[in-house]
Amino acid sequence: MDSIRNKIKQSKSLVGPFPAFDLDVVPEYPHDLFLEWFDVALHHDVHEPHAMTLSTIDYSGSPDARILILKDVDEDGWYFASSCESKKGKQLEANNHVALTFYWSLIGRQVRIRGKVEKMDIETNKKDFLHRGVVARAVSFIGKQSSVLHEQNDFNHALAKQLHYVQENSTSVYPAWTVYRVVAGEVEFWQADEERKHRRLLYRLVEGQWHREKLWP
Ligand SMILES: Cc1cc2nc3c(=O)[nH]c(=O)nc-3n(C[C@H](O)[C@H](O)[C@H](O)COP(=O)(O)O)c2cc1C
Secondary structure, three states: OOOHHHHHHHOOOOOOOOOOOOOOOOOOOHHHHHHHHHHHHHHOOOOOOOEEEEEEEOOOOOEEEEEEEOOEEEOOEEEEEEEOOOHHHHHHHHOOEEEEEEEEHHHOEEEEEEEEEEEOOHHHHHHHHHOOOHHHHHHHHHOOOOOOOOOHHHHHHHHHHHHHHHHHOOOOOOOOEEEEEEEEEEEEEEEOOOOOOOEEEEEEEEOOEEEEEEEOO
């Protein structure tokens, strides 16, 4: 029987062809290049291109990470939403330094963003929350995200109760729902090459100005 080691070894990675990336012809600002790359990902039908890893630091200084959905991008930053009472919400309250990582395997592209989060205002949170589906809103109203679930039935009962509440109160907003903006200090664009001659471009914010540097692969 094939060992797991062999199965892993036989798994292919970075199989092209990949789109071109000319490091000398790029926009001045990283969010503009991100939007260009996002369009390329959409064009190639990359699965869930808006799924990203959010890395945080816990109270003891240890890293933590999970996948979240990107909600928006503009010249001010990258946006996501969650409960500020979740594990990540508490970590962000204590330490607002984060990293976001995107990987679009079909086009061999990785984007790494390092920065700090800011909480958005109540109106933004409300608008985002009310755009979510009924079940997603009901799950939020249960609260308790990341705390221990002893019995599956506890969740089923809580969900039934909150579904009823959401249906009766369609404009009600879960108060802990929070939209966060990641204000970037560094954004790196990584383009895979089938022959492993990968190309990397780092944008760094220095005294309010974005600087670009090519990196060794
Ligand atoms: C594809 C995908 C998208 C997700 N999107 C979100 C999201 O937008 N917001 C969220 O709070 N959790 C989202 N989750 C769940 C998180 O990964 C995580 O399990 C949850 O937020 C609890 O994280 P925490 O314990 O670090 O607070 C998503 C998970 C996956 C796999």
